[in-house]
Amino acid sequence: xxxxxxxxxxxxxxxxxxxxxxxxxxxxxxxxxxxxxxxxxxxxxxxxxxxxxxxxxxxxxxxxxxxxxxxxxxxxxxxxxxxxxxxxxxxxxxxxxxxxxxxxxxxxxxxxxxxxxxxxxxxxxxxxxxxxxxxxxxxxxxxxxxxxxxxxxxxxxxxxxxxxxxxxxxxxxxxxxxxxxxxxxxxxxxxxxxxxxxxxxxxxxxxxxxxxxxxxxxxxxxxxxxxxxxxxxxxxxxxxxxxxxxxxxxxxxxxxxxxxxxxxxxxxxxxxxxxxxxxxxxxxxxxxxxxxxxxxxxxxxxxxxxxxxxxxxxxxxxxxxxxxxxxxxxxxxxxxxxxxxxxxxxxxxxxxxxxxxxxxxxxxxxxxxxxxxxxxxxxxxxxxxxxxxxxxxxxxxxxxx
Amino acid sequence: xxxxxxxxxxxxxxxxxxxxxxxxxxxxxxxxxxxxxxxxxxxxxxxxxxxxxxxxxxxxxxxxxxxxxxxxxxxxxxxxxxxxxxxxxxxxxxxxxxxxxxxxxxxxxxxxxxxxxxxxxxxxxxxxxxxxxxxxxxxxxxxxxxxxxxxxxxxxxxxxxxxxxxxxxxxxxxxxxxxxxxxxxxxxxxxxxxxxxxxxxxxxxxxxxxxxxxxxxxxxxxxxxxxxxxxxxxxxxxxxxxxxxxxxxxxxxxxxxxxxxxxxxxxxxxxxxxxxxxxxxxxxxxxxxxxxxxxxxxxxxxxxxxxxxxxxxxxxxxxxxxxxxxxxxxxxxxxxxxxxxxxxxxxxxxxxxxxxxxxxxxxxxxxxxxxxxxxxxxxxxxxxxxxxxxxxxxxxxxxxx
Numbered sequence: 001x002x003x004x005x006x007x008x009x010x011x012x013x014x015x016x017x018x019x020x021x022x023x024x025x026x027x028x029x030x031x032x033x034x035x036x037x038x039x040x041x042x043x044x045x046x047x048x049x050x051x052x053x054x055x056x057x058x059x060x061x062x063x064x065x066x067x068x069x070x071x072x073x074x075x076x077x078x079x080x081x082x083x084x085x086x087x088x089x090x091x092x093x094x095x096x097x098x099x100x101x102x103x104x105x106x107x108x109x110x111x112x113x114x115x116x117x118x119x120x121x122x123x124x125x126x127x128x129x130x131x132x133x134x135x136x137x138x139x140x141x142x143x144x145x146x147x148x149x150x151x152x153x154x155x156x157x158x159x160x161x162x163x164x165x166x167x168x169x170x171x172x173x174x175x176x177x178x179x180x181x182x183x184x185x186x187x188x189x190x191x192x193x194x195x196x197x198x199x200x201x202x203x204x205x206x207x208x209x210x211x212x213x214x215x216x217x218x219x220x221x222x223x224x225x226x227x228x229x230x231x232x233x234x235x236x237x238x239x240x241x242x243x244x245x246x247x248x249x250x251x252x253x254x255x256x257x258x259x260x261x262x263x264x265x266x267x268x269x270x271x272x273x274x275x276x277x278x279x280x281x282x283x284x285x286x287x288x289x290x291x292x293x294x295x296x297x298x299x300x301x302x303x304x305x306x307x308x309x310x311x312x313x314x315x316x317x318x319x320x321x322x323x324x325x326x327x328x329x330x331x332x333x334x335x336x337x338x339x340x341x342x343x344x345x346x347x348x349x350x351x352x353x354x355x356x357x358x359x360x361x362x363x364x365x366x367x368x369x370x371x372x373x374x375x376x377x378x379x380x381x382x383x384x385x386x387x388x389x390x391x392x393x394x395x396x397x398x399x400x401x
Numbered sequence: 402x403x404x405x406x407x408x409x410x411x412x413x414x415x416x417x418x419x420x421x422x423x424x425x426x427x428x429x430x431x432x433x434x435x436x437x438x439x440x441x442x443x444x445x446x447x448x449x450x451x452x453x454x455x456x457x458x459x460x461x462x463x464x465x466x467x468x469x470x471x472x473x474x475x476x477x478x479x480x481x482x483x484x485x486x487x488x489x490x491x492x493x494x495x496x497x498x499x500x501x502x503x504x505x506x507x508x509x510x511x512x513x514x515x516x517x518x519x520x521x522x523x524x525x526x527x528x529x530x531x532x533x534x535x536x537x538x539x540x541x542x543x544x545x546x547x548x549x550x551x552x553x554x555x556x557x558x559x560x561x562x563x564x565x566x567x568x569x570x571x572x573x574x575x576x577x578x579x580x581x582x583x584x585x586x587x588x589x590x591x592x593x594x595x596x597x598x599x600x601x602x603x604x605x606x607x608x609x610x611x612x613x614x615x616x617x618x619x620x621x622x623x624x625x626x627x628x629x630x631x632x633x634x635x636x637x638x639x640x641x642x643x644x645x646x647x648x649x650x651x652x653x654x655x656x657x658x659x660x661x662x663x664x665x666x667x668x669x670x671x672x673x674x675x676x677x678x679x680x681x682x683x684x685x686x687x688x689x690x691x692x693x694x695x696x697x698x699x700x701x702x703x704x705x706x707x708x709x710x711x712x713x714x715x716x717x718x719x720x721x722x723x724x725x726x727x728x729x730x731x732x733x734x735x736x737x738x739x740x741x742x743x744x745x746x747x748x749x750x751x752x753x754x755x756x757x758x759x760x761x762x763x764x765x766x767x768x769x770x771x772x773x774x775x776x777x778x779x780x781x782x783x784x785x786x787x788x789x790x791x792x793x794x795x796x797x798x799x800x801x802x
Contacts, residue, residue, distance in 0.1 A: 014456075015456040015457050018457060019457075052416075052481060053481065053484060055415075055416040056420075056481050056484045057485065060487070061484040061488075062484070062487055064494075065480045065487065065495060068476060068480040068483070068495050068497075072473040072474075072476040072477050072480075075472070075473040076450065076470060076473050078469065079466045079473075080453060080457050080470065083458045083462040083463070083466050083470075084457050086458060086461070086462065086463055086466065093465075094469050099544055099545075120544070143500055144500075145497075
C-alpha cells in the first residue's frame with residue numbers, strides 16, 4: 001500500500017516533534033507500506049524569512065525572489081526530518097519540490113501545479129526509500145522556483161497522491177478529524193468518520209480551516225481518498241471521499257465565520273446595469289463578495305447589500321465611493337459586528353424542512369436573522385456577532401445532538 | 402567587461418551589509434559592465450543549520466542530507482541580496498548552484514566541480530540582469546544537491562569566471578589585499594599590487610587564509626585573473642595572475658603557522674621500508690604530514706621527525722603506536738609548542754643567498770632553527786612557538802622593510 005502523509009510546520013517545529021513525526025512515518029513503513037511524506041517549513045521559519053525580506057525591501061520584493069527565499073524553509077525541514085529517520089535506522093531520501101517533479105505555472109507565490117513528473121519518486125520508492133518531499137514548492141518552465149501559496153503543502157500532498165495513485169493521503173493536523181461544529185466551542189460536537197468532498201469544501205469555505213480548499217478540490221477531481229487526523233494522538237481521523245455511507249443525519253456540520261463585514265448601499269437608482277457596475281468595480285478592487293441581497297425596487301430606488309471578508313471592508317467602501325457619481329446612492333454603510341452561521345450537508349435542497357428547522361432553532365434562541373443565503377448543500381445566515389456562539393450551539397443541538 | 406565578484410558570509414550578515422554589497426555591485430554595473438556575483442550564506446546561518454542537525458543526529462547525519470540542509474543557507478542570502486538590488490532599481494536574478502549550471506561529482510560535502518553549463522548565466526547576462534549565484538553548491542548526476550566544502554564559494558566564483566571567460570574575478574574579503582606578512586602582527590608589512598598563482602598557493606598553504614587553495618589552483622589552471630580586495634573600503638586590492646612584473650624584491654611574503662605539532666620517533670631500526678610503514682599508517686589514519694626529516698643512520702638506528710596539523714597530533718601518535726611492535730622504536734614524542742615561519746617568492750631556488758639571509762636574520766634575533774624545509778618558491782623553518790612573532794618581524798625586515 002502506498003501512503004502519502006502530510007505534516008504541517010508546527011508538527012516539525014523542534015527536534016522532539018521531528019522525531020515524533022519520524023516515528024509515525026516509520027510505523028507505517030515497517031508494516032510494509034511505501035511512504036511518501038510532504039512537510040512544510042518548520043514552525044516560525046517562514047515568518048523569520050519574511051521578516052528578513054521586510055528588512056531589505058518592505059512589501060517591495062519581487063515575488064520571484066520571495067519564492068526563492070521562502071522555499072528554503074521546506075528545504076531545511078525535509079533535511080532535518082530525513083536525518084531523524086536516518087537516526088532511527090530507516091532508508092530515506094529528501095527531495096525538493098523540483099526534484100520530486102513538481103511542474104507549475106509561473107504565477108510566483110500562488111503557482112498552480114501543472115504536473116508531477118513521478119520518475120524520481122518512483123525510483124526512490126522502488127529502492128524502498130521513505131521519501132520526504134518539500135511541500136509548497138515547484139518549478140516553472142524557466143527553471144525558476146515557485147511556491148503554491150497558502151495551504152500549498154496540502155495541495156502538494158494530494159498532487160503526489162493523485163499522480164502516484166496512492167491508496168491513501170493522510171493530512172496530519174492539530175485536530176483529530178472533522179467535527180460537526182468547532183469542538184472548542186460546542187461541547188456536543190461530534191467527530192465524523194466520513195464526509196464527502198463537496199461537504200468538506202463547503203465547511204472549508206465557511207472558515208473551518210481543517211483542510212485547504214484547493215487540496216480538497218484536487219482530491220475530488222482525481223478521486224484521492226483523504227484522511228484528516230491528529231499529528232499528536234494515534235487514532236483514526238475523518239475520511240474525505242466521493243461517496244460516504246448514508247448516515248441518520250443529513251447535516252454534516254455547523255460552522256461560524258466572524259471574518260465577515262456587511263456593506264449596504266441604500267437608495268440606488270433602479271436602472272439596469274447598476275448591479276453590474278457595483279460588482280465589476282469591486283472585482284477591479286480585488287474584493288471577494290460572498291452573499292448578495294438586492295431589495296425589490298420601491299418607487300424608483302433600490303438597496304443592495306453584500307458581505308465581504310472583514311479585512312476587505314475598507315477596500316469595498318473605496319470601490320463603491322469611486323463610482324458614487326455614477327451610482328447616485330443615498331447612503332453607504334458598513335457593519336462589521338456580524339457573524340455567518342452555516343449548516344452543511346448533501347441533499348439539503350430536497351429537504352425543505354432543513355431550512356425551517358434552522359430558522360426555528362435561532363428563533364427559539366432569540367436570535368434575529370439579518371440575511372440568508374442557500375446553496376445545494378449549505379444554508380448560511382447572517383446574525384449579530386455577539387450571538388454567534390449561542391447560535392452555533394442552538395443550531396447544532398437542533399440537528400446533531 | 403564581464404566581472405565576477407564573490408562576497409563571503411560576513412559581508413552579507415545583516416540588512417545594512419547586504420545593501421553595502423548591493424551598492425558595490427551596482428557601481429560596476431552602472432559603468433556598463435556585466436556582473437555575476439557569488440555569495441556565501443549569511444553570517445551565522447551555516448552554524449545555525451549545523452546546530453539544528455546536531456540536535457537531530459549529532460555527527461551521524463548523512464552527507465547527502467547535510468548538503469540538502471546547508472545549501473538552504475546560500476538560497477536565503479542570494480534572495481536577500483537580489484531583493485536589495487531590486488530595491489536600488491537594477492534588474493537582477495538570483496540563481497541556485499544548479500540553476501547556474503554547476504555540475505559536480507557525487508562526493509557530498511566535498512564535491513568537485515565537473516563543469517559549469519553556462520546557458521542560463523549567458524541568457525540572464527544577455528538580458529542585462531545582474532546575476533546573483535549561490536556559492537558553495539552544485540548538483541550531481543543523480544540530481545542531488547552537493548556542496549563544495551570549505552572555501553567553496555571562492556571556487557564557485559573562479560569556476561564561473563573561467564567558464565564565462567570573465568575579464569576579472571574579484572574576491573572580497575575582510576583584508577584589503579595580500580600582504581608580505583600579517584599586517585596585524587608586522588607593522589612594516591606591505592600590501593602587494595601583484596602576486597603569482599604559485600606564490601599565492603604557497604602563502605595559502607602556510608596559513609595565510611586570504612584565498613582558498615582550490616580556487617587559486619583553478620584560477621591558475623584556467624588563467625583567471627583574481628583580485629583580492631576589501632569588502633568594506635573602496636580601493637584596489639592585490640591582483641593574482643600567472644606572470645607578475647618583476648619587482649625589486651624576490652620575496653613576496655613572510656607567514657607564520659602555529660597550527661603545527663612535531664612528532665619524533667627516535668631509535669628506529671635502520672631497515673628498508675620503515676619510512677613507508679610509518680607514512681602509510683599515517684595516511685590510513687588520515688593524518689596530513691607536512692615537513693619530514695630523517696636523520697642519517699647512526700649505528701643501526703635512525704630517527705624520523707615530521708610535522709602535522711596540531712589537531713591531528715593525537716591521531717598521529719595513535720597511528721605510530723598501533724605499529725610499535727613492527728617499528729621497534731625507542732621513543733615517541735610530540736612537541737606542540739612550535740611554529741612554522743615561511744618565506745615565499747618565485748625564483749628562489751636560483752638564489753642561494755635567500756636561505757642564508759633568512760637564517761642569518763633568525764640568528765641575529767637569537768632564534769634557534771629546529772627544522773628546515775625548502776621548495777622551489779618557499780623556505781620554511783620550525784622554531785619555538787614563543788619566538789614566532791619576533792621571527793616574522795626579523796625575517797620580514799631583512800627582506801622587505
